Amino acid sequence: MEKGGKIVIQLCPDLAPKTVENFEKLATSGFYNGLTFHRVEKSPTPFVVQGGDPKGDGTGGPGYTIPDEFTTLKKHTRGTVAMAHSSAPNSAGSQFYICLADAPHLDGSYAIFGQVIEGMDVVDNIAVGDKMKSVTITVK
Numbered sequence: 739m740e741k742g743g744k745i746v747i748q749l750c751p752d753l754a755p756k757t758v759e760n761f762e763k764l765a766t767s768g769f770y771n772g773l774t775f776h777r778v779e780k781s782p783t784p785f786v787v788q789g790g791d792p793k794g795d796g797t798g799g800p801g802y803t804i805p806d807e808f809t810t811l812k813k814h815t816r817g818t819v820a821m822a823h824s825s826a827p828n829s830a831g832s833q834f835y836i837c838l839a840d841a842p843h844l845d846g847s848y849a850i851f852g853q854v855i856e857g858m859d860v861v862d863n864i865a866v867g868d869k870m871k872s873v874t875i876t877v878k
Contacts, residue, residue: 740772740869743860745836747819747852749875754807754851757821757830761851762875764790764800764832770873777835778866784838787864788822791833799831806830807849814841817861819852836861 739745751758764770769792776794779785791798804821805828814820818837821830836854837844838861854861 739860739864740871743863744857745854745860746856748855749852750812750850753809753812754821754849756804757807757849757851760804760831761834765873765875768872769800769832770870773870774866775864775868775870776866778864780838784862785841786835786837787861788833788835789870790822796833799833801831803829803831807851808846809850810846812850814844814848814850816840817854817858818850819854820844820848820850823848838862 749758749761770790773789773792774794775787775789776791776796777786777788779787788796806823812818814837816837816839818841819834822833822835823830830849
């Protein structure tokens with residue numbers, strides 16, 4: 739994060755291989771560097787933080803979309819990372835969200851592709867307009 743702090747996400751290619759491939763491609767190309775978190779839903783109860791939009795208003799993307807890879811094998815729990823999309827099928831591109839709390843009403847309707855394994859305290863403190871300094875992919 740530009741303000742400091744690090745968020746580590748374990749990607750789940752077994753759940754959403756095309757989504758993970760797309761996220762890795764965007765991250766390694768520098769697409770996410772400097773983009774903001776444009777949506778932060780914390781009140782009245784914690785919900786999500788959302789970023790990855792080059793327009794910064796929830797309407798932008800990379801110029802293409804990817805197929806939906808919805809799953810019921812993993813639930814939307816605190817720290818889940820999934821692709822945001824419009825109401826149209828196969829409309830995800832670059833925007834993603836991180837759950838601040840369990841969100842079972844989202845299960846089966848969004849492509850879950852990761853889990854925060856370090857830095858949820860950083861996620862909890864994200865405010866609208868906070869910038870991603872860089873997104874890097876490390877294979878372990």
